[in-house]
Amino acid sequence: MKAITIKTLETKIHPETKKLFWFVFAATRGGMNRIKIISHLRNMPSNTHQLANSLGLDYKLVQHHMKNLEQNNLVTKVGSNYGATYFPSVLFEDGEAVFDEIIAKLNKVSNKHN
DSSP states (O other): OOOOOGGGOOOOSOHHHHHHHHHHHTSSTTHHHHHHHHHHHHHSOBOHHHHHHHHTOOHHHHHHHHHHHHHTTSEEEESOGGGOEEEEOHHHHHTHHHHHHHHHHHHHHHHHHO
């Protein structure tokens, strides 16, 4: 079986964007939770509390991942403090195809191991 690496991604996108998406969603601990979070935000912009409840994740964990996603310019925050609502950023929307490819490849590997 061929290992999944950044080099196996076929989506045509700026190389730095591809590296960012790979690092945030596939190459680091917490990538699966960040995938769940951003997938939810694609369908329904939400605040941290709503995300924690909807995804069944700890509030502090969601806060941590939101900070990471925001620092990497993958989400946009509207408002401040507790009620701030998060949306996928323009950078994320521009790279959605590589995000979807990463998910597909991770799912393919996961299904082969089950």
